[in-house]
Amino acid sequence: MSNLVALVPLVIFLALALAVSLVVRHRAHAAGGGFVKEYFIGNRALGGFVLAMTTIATYGSVSSFVGGPGQAWLVGWGWVYMAVVQVTALVLLYGILGKKMALVSRKLDAVTVIDVIRARYSSNALANVSAVVVVLFFAATMVAQFVGGAKLFEAVTGYSYLVGLVLFGVAVVLFTTIGGFRGVAVTDAICGVAMLIGIFVLAAGILAAGGGYENIMDTIRTNRPEMLEPFGGGSMPASLYFTQWLLVGIFTFVLPQSAVRCMGFKNTKALHGAMIMGTVIIGLMMIGVTSLGVLSAGVLTGDLASYGGSVDNIIPQAIAQTLPPWLAGVAIIGPIAASISTVSSLLIASSSAIIKDVYLHHCESSGKKPTERTIARSSQAVTLCVGAIVFVLAIVPPDVIWKINMFAFGGLETAFFWVLVCGLFWKRAGKWGALLSMTGGTASYCLCMALGFKVMGLHQIVIGITVAGALMMAGSLFGRRDAADEQRMCEVFFPE
Amino acid sequence: MGDPSIRSYCGKMRQANKEARATVIALACIIVVWLVGGFGLAGSDIQVFHTPLWIIGGCVAPWIAAIVAAVVLSRRVFVDFDLDDDAAISGAACEEVARHE
Numbered sequence: 001m002s003n004l005v006a007l008v009p010l011v012i013f014l015a016l017a018l019a020v021s022l023v024v025r026h027r028a029h030a031a032g033g034g035f036v037k038e039y040f041i042g043n044r045a046l047g048g049f050v051l052a053m054t055t056i057a058t059y060g061s062v063s064s065f066v067g068g069p070g071q072a073w074l075v076g077w078g079w080v081y082m083a084v085v086q087v088t089a090l091v092l093l094y095g096i097l098g099k100k101m102a103l104v105s106r107k108l109d110a111v112t113v114i115d116v117i118r119a120r121y122s123s124n125a126l127a128n129v130s131a132v133v134v135v136l137f138f139a140a141t142m143v144a145q146f147v148g149g150a151k152l153f154e155a156v157t158g159y160s161y162l163v164g165l166v167l168f169g170v171a172v173v174l175f176t177t178i179g180g181f182r183g184v185a186v187t188d189a190i191c192g193v194a195m196l197i198g199i200f201v202l203a204a205g206i207l208a209a210g211g212g213y214e215n216i217m218d219t220i221r222t223n224r225p226e227m228l229e230p231f232g233g234g235s236m237p238a239s240l241y242f243t244q245w246l247l248v249g250i251f252t253f254v255l256p257q258s259a260v261r262c263m264g265f266k267n268t269k270a271l272h273g274a275m276i277m278g279t280v281i282i283g284l285m286m287i288g289v290t291s292l293g294v295l296s297a298g299v300l301t302g303d304l305a306s307y308g309g310s311v312d313n314i315i316p317q318a319i320a321q322t323l324p325p326w327l328a329g330v331a332i333i334g335p336i337a338a339s340i341s342t343v344s345s346l347l348i349a350s351s352s353a354i355i356k357d358v359y360l361h362h363c364e365s366s367g368k369k370p371t372e373r374t375i376a377r378s379s380q381a382v383t384l385c386v387g388a389i390v391f392v393l394a395i396v397p398p399d400v401i402w403k404i405n406m407f408a409f410g411g412l413e414t415a416f417f418w419v420l421v422c423g424l425f426w427k428r429a430g431k432w433g434a435l436l437s438m439t440g441g442t443a444s445y446c447l448c449m450a451l452g453f454k455v456m457g458l459h460q461i462v463i464g465i466t467v468a469g470a471l472m473m474a475g476s477l478f479g480r481r482d483a484a485d486e487q488r489m490c491e492v493f494f495p496e
Numbered sequence: 497m498g499d500p501s502i503r504s505y506c507g508k509m510r511q512a513n514k515e516a517r518a519t520v521i522a523l524a525c526i527i528v529v530w531l532v533g534g535f536g537l538a539g540s541d542i543q544v545f546h547t548p549l550w551i552i553g554g555c556v557a558p559w560i561a562a563i564v565a566a567v568v569l570s571r572r573v574f575v576d577f578d579l580d581d582d583a584a585i586s587g588a589a590c591e592e593v594a595r596h597e
Binding site for chain 2: 425
């Protein structure tokens, strides 16, 4: 179906995103203020709606739109029951980290999560390790997002993988470079709306093709009754529910790309509004899109082999089979928006880690003072370069989207959970604990993932978090600490 | 703006701790709704719109619970205050807040 009509909605959408980032840049330029604070944290000016949307769009990735619903097609409603745990994400993020990150980052004039970590633990080594972890995992995730988006594009439009990648890959790298954090936040909001529209359009297509909701449910009951059981006839064991609660529910609030959003909002009203709005929208999105996977079983009634043997083909098939070309073109904006909104946020965060946390810090400690102009130039150059590298990596795609994404997800959670939570809420937490927790926890998580080693059949996140927590305890209780550092830290983090 | 007892940096940080604790309690409530609404209703034969009851209890009820939690937290528990540090109010005010509590 190599059809030009299917491209029009996507091209319009990408042009809109580019135009918006240009406007945002122009306005920010006119408003003045320091470049770093504007480019990497948008002068802490996010309102409630944009804050909610940028958090959701960053969190909702192409795997929420393709891999997840594909699994739901295979497993049934149990997969939706598991996906619903994601509705807690924004309550936890804003409720636990929101105000503390906002207060602390204003006090420290911090622009990145790593700034906060450096100040909390008085450790440059920890800050550097954090920067490496962030850039490494973010890069892997970005590649996976590009690959997922381009594969979907190829499957639905009939144009080649490369055409898709060039189209939205170039757009996202450009608008992130141009717009900075504020541009990313605003385009994220547009992406979020596009994701919702994509879900509604596809829902209409599937429901119409399947003869209505009740009819589809009857078809499923006849063909695959196990899809209506919470354990999915054995494919959804209780242990999976438990670890998914940890992996995509409870621990998500420490992901640095989420936590940084708590440093960018305008006032407490924005935060409170975002918490309510965001919880409504994230539920609509995650429950909606995953349910569509299940419902497509009423339309795509063959076995997995007849759809190319991969659950990643289910949603593209559902789009192509149930919608006319121009509507299919609207529907693919959803997953592609999910892909680019995740990439843009990770890209600006990677760039901030390299420029702010490594380069500018190095300048500061060696007494150099780069001009505002140099900083502006190099920040944009780094954003562009990282984007270009990721883009090139995505041309020859690695295989499993879902796995790579999940690897990075758990890795980041292991690295940052105790470091952030103890950093903000446990006064005794010290630099040795944090260093050991981040390095030891992440290393053990990755090693167990790579070897496929599990305890009691539970996902490796359990091992990672346990090891990281134990190391944080041990290192903090026994590690040496500097009294002067301690006092400076307490004034900001634990005032009395 | 907001509660006058939360003007010092230290008072705001203390309030943030309180809000974080309340959030954890809210999480526990959502988990209970999820468990009861899904696994708890899995044995029921009742169907609504050709859908087994546990699907509605497990996939929709936790979402509603999370929305309710967000509304209750932000309206009843969370307090509006100025995020920028008010340098005029120093450590003295902080002790005052401590006594006030």
